[in-house]
Amino acid sequence: MNDAGRVAVIGIGNEYRGDDSAGIAVARRLAGLPDSITVIELPGEGTEIIDAMAPFDRVILADASRSGGVPGTVREFDVSRVSLPVRFFNYSTHAFGLAEALEVARALGTLPPEVTVFAIEGQRFDAGDELSLPVVKGVQEVATRIIETLREDT
């Protein structure tokens, strides 16, 4: 335990659906984080995200987005202050997905005080276990940013 409270990083995605696995890839590239930080991988079903976040004071989530933007683009959302645009993640593998999970948790009062979401814009979501090149770069960028942020804070 440290000053930042209980901290978790949650990577979301389906590792057999191309760039949908970007969040999982982030979770697997977090070597060097302090041991006190919990790293979780989830497939993206909303109620599991609600449960997984509940015990923590601070949660950082990484997921693929499909908003029509440039593949590999990284966007950061401070969910403690603003809601995620629901449509933004609507194409994720599960319809009760991340954006809905965060808002239901907020409505139920179980949303941790500090929640950040990193969205990596995906290029292809068809069957297969490889990330596209721009998304690999996005994954690396997000992993680095998470490691740096958490090192500074802890």
Place this chain on the structure above:
Amino acid sequence: MSKNGTTQNRTLRVGLLARVEGEGALHVRVKNNRVVDAKLKIFEPPRFFEALLRGRNYLEAPDITARICGICPIAYQLGASHAMEEACGVRVDGVLRDLRQLIYCGEWIESHALHIFMLHLPDFLGYDDAIGMAAEHKDAVAMGLRLKKIGNMLMSVLGGREVHPINVRVGGFYRVPTATELAELKPELEWARSASIETLELLKTLTYPDFEQEYEYVALSHPDEYAVLDGRLRSNRGLDIPIYEFKSHFVEEHVKHSTSLHAVLRDRGAYMVGPLARYNLSFDQLTDGAREAAIEIGPGRECNNPFRSIQVRAVELLHACDLGLQLIDRYKEPTHPFVETTPRPAVGFGCTEAPRGICWHRYRIDYDGTIRDATIVPPTSQNQKSIEADLREFVTQHLHLNTEDLTWKCEQAIRNYDPCISCSCHFLRLDLERDE
């Protein structure tokens, strides 16, 4: 015609079907005030997993097929395990079969709780999604989440983890739980039992469209159980066959507007699988508690209104809690966690009742256990034709509604089936078109 949205020719279009696993499209065309076309479109080729299985070892099939669906992995793991066991000439019975029933209870609880509370209930309470509902019905949402979590707990204890369980294998399990581990689940299951009755009370207060239909229901049937793991395939119109005859009676057709195959009963057409089918064919085999609650609170002895499938799911939720408690009470740890299997060149079949209906498997393996070919028929693709038929009839009856309301109701009608498109292909986007 009047101006409230009932022009003679129109096409309904819904850009995206929310709260369904994946993406698909629905297209409805109305001509001279008659529905002339209703098509559920699915865009993606579905057979990736069948190709992936070829050349793999037979013992790998349960773990590979489990990845088809994050909501109903047990249906795939057990369907594949049963088929491989049959190919090897082995039968798994007794306490190992009980454990299989118990893990299936976990999957049903998880899947039904999710669908009832997070996906279907918002429709009936008049919300666009679970977010709006959560703000004003906190207690109901919290109850749904806790129920679902109890399903997860069963899956964790028996499956090794909640999502994509890793402990199920051909012949049984890698590790079986201790009696103490199972007994610890009882208080939560007892709570879940009461919560299921509370759910039925809540669902009784909702308003349901008057929409009774005639379906050919198809489900597994078993002489002593509300069939889930095995049995014969039966229908309310006289079908009664062993599962290996499935392909002689059911045909999967390519249709122009969908890359997912459409299953039909040969020479008869659409049929329905899932909660309504099981309920109407095997009502008497529900647990005493579930049967009594169904009669006292609803939906009654028989249910032919797909919108009331939400009530049927709640009865099955109660049944799964009751059955889970019975199985835990009689559990005695087996001496060995699985039955040994020796491969031989053979064909094996497996069919179980996934939360959404029968999930059918057929595999051919070689003398060394290599899988030569695989066929999987998931429930959602079997219900596609019934969904289209419902839509055609429902739109016909509700042409007086304006486009927005009609569209919303059509989405609800599709959600009656809890379609899990990740099973039948992966993404499903629904488009319902209407030009005026």
